[in-house]
């Protein structure tokens with residue numbers, strides 16, 4: 001039986017003078033899991049993430065538990081040791097004069113001594129592939145580099161749970177895939193639990209065991225396949241399915257037997273190869289009389305561009 | 308316009324530092340009585356940076372261009388902490404642009420900081436009295452520059468009667484600035500009262516309209 | 528982007544660049560305060576010559592020095608000119624309305640010289656190290672923690688906000704707006720500044736959240752390891768003696 005890393009029970013939250021943002025949210029995340037939170041703009045994803053290490057908290061109720069402990073009873077050092085948050089805009093997180101100071105900021109606040117801090121800075125910078133950048137000033141870094149430094153500044157605290165708010169936004173394709181494989185590595189090699197809020201459906205399958213759909217409350221949860229094969233749900237909450245899935249559903253209209261629906265290009269390649277091998281290295285597609293209507297329906301069901 | 312190094316007498320400079328150190332600590336202490344200063348530090352710093360960037364705007368007036376001070380606006384938005392914000396702004400200006408002098412940070416801070424504090428109270432009182440925020444903003448913005456000119460002249464003349472000419476010229480160059488800052492401050496305050504009234508020292512009447520305003524504002 | 532970069536040439540090797548930053552701040556500040564209050568014209572002239580020779584010792588590119596100091600010096604020069612014409616005393620040149628007095632010329636010149644000397648020293652203090660080094664030196668000099676933090680974070684966010692402001696201005700000028708000193712222009716600038724303030728306020732809130740998510744409790748630590756060397760002590764003593772000397776010499 002796996003340990004529960006995060007458990008959220010009946011969480012409500014209202015910002016001062018605004019309407020309710022989170023309403024009765026329940027969530028359970030197991031150690032080592034990769035969780036994605038999806039939902040329309042303004043759904044409360046960022047707000048929810050801010051509760052995970054007590055950045056936003058209410059004093060009078062215990063609704064967030066980290067490894068069984070109510071977060072309100074934990075002191076700052078424990079909280080940041082368990083949960084590290086990477087925010088969306090790296091400029092919000094790099095506030096110290098140099099990269100070194102930024103990456104050392106968390107470890108120093110944890111009360112570590114200078115030697116240990118130095119070790120951790122070096123290690124984290126190497127992990128994100130920016131060794132030698134310690135003396136740079138943040139304003140001379142590119143967005144991708146800033147984002148990596150911001151991540152280094154979080155993993156230098158060696159949290160057991162890594163929370164990422166739109167980690168792939170504003171990154172060029174190469175930086176994006178570097179970032180993704182990096183987060184995966186942390187999850188696979190070190191067993192770090194990851195919780196990600198994102199709109200980037202095409203990268204989700206690399207980073208997700210389970211999805212929660214949030215819109216003020218949890219409106220659905222399940223495996224990526226569960227969620228993405230429910231187009232009505234997706235439409236209702238301004239979401240969409242990954243492109244490979246849509247294309248393979250289209251291929252089915254022409255008689256392709258796809259078995260499962262790939263969520264990423266890699267899965268798509270695998271799917272194509274397997275299917276072709278099973279059919280004697282040949283693919284048979286044909287357009288029957290209903291194909292056009294089916295395609296049209298499919299596109300209207302899965303996208304926001306009428307066909 | 309800030310006074311450079313080498314102009315003022317040692318007495319005036321020392322006096323400036325003394326007043327500035329006392330006022331900076333006093334206003335900081337004051338604020339820390341009402342709110343958590345560790346929460347204020349990051350917000351205050353980003354706002355100070357914003358005012359710094361805003362004061363870099365050069366406005367062509369006739370053959371020359373003037374740059375803004377905005378001490379009235381800083382006062383209205385930051386309240387008592389305006390003093391420290393202006394000190395930090397002057398330090399950064401002296402350090403980054405060699406603008407305004409190092410020895411004179413104390414006296415320059417006093418010359419723009421005291422009017423900032425007074426503008427804050429004027430704005431609050433006027434608004435509570437029922438005068439519109441636009442008018443009070445314009446008044447406070449213009450009055451802050453006016454008071455700055457007065458203090459600047461007093462500073463110069465305390466150093467020596469020989470500085471009367473310099474004082475007159477600087478007063479003359481500040482006259483258009485007074486009008487410009489009055490208009491801009493009025494319009495900034497109007498904008499803020501629609502989009503983010505929390506930034507002004509006024510009672511917030513929360514309604515649907517201002518929520519819409521904030522959406523509009525960020526997409527402008 | 529046009530960032531304020533006083534430290535663009537901080538990586539050059541020179542005696543002044545290599546001077547320990549903490550010692551540099553202390554001694555150069557002492558020099559600035561000393562030069563700013565020199566009473567004699569000859570000593571002030573010496574101070575200018577001394578600071579100009581420091582520029583050469585620092586090996587900073589002359590074009591850079593010129594670009595950085597041009598406007599501050601023009602400003603000081605303006606004071607000199609005003610003094611020449613407005614201080615009362617014995618007229619040396621002049622007609623009915625405008626006249627230059629000897630007293631004005633002397634006082635103006637004294638102010639011009641000592642202001643220039645102090646300005647150059649201040650410039651050298653900042654141009655010969657990275658700005659973060661200066662900040663850390665202030666931190667090590669035990670300036671009040673709150674004030675150092677405010678300088679640190681304000682400095683950091685100037686860069687972010689300059690970009691943000693430029694983008695807002697660009698999107699305004701894409702809609703045909705120019706900065707002009709008329710009513711419409713000014714109220715548009717007002718909106719622009721209002722927007723900047725709102726965005727900055729919201730950013731300040733986010734920065735605060737990201738700080739507490741890393742355990743911020745009001746006293747961040749910065750690492751500094753600048754060791755004092757023999758040459759630092761020697762330079763420090765030299766500078767301090769000079770700072771005192773310019774005031775003692777005229778008395779002797």
Ligand SMILES: Nc1ncnc2c1ncn2[C@@H]1O[C@H](COP(=O)(O)OP(=O)(O)OP(=O)(O)O)[C@@H](O)[C@H]1O
Pocket residue numbers: 015016018021039040041042043044045046047048732
């Ligand atoms: N500091 C705040 N004060 C008041 N209201 C806020 C604040 N931050 C967010 N909100 C409001 O709370 C709601 C949820 O915001 P949140 O940022 O959590 O959404 P999100 O799901 O992260 O959206 P996005 O996909 O756009 O990032 C929004 O309606 C937002 O306007």
Ligand SMILES: [Mg+2]
Pocket residue numbers: 045046047165
């Ligand atoms: Mg968000």
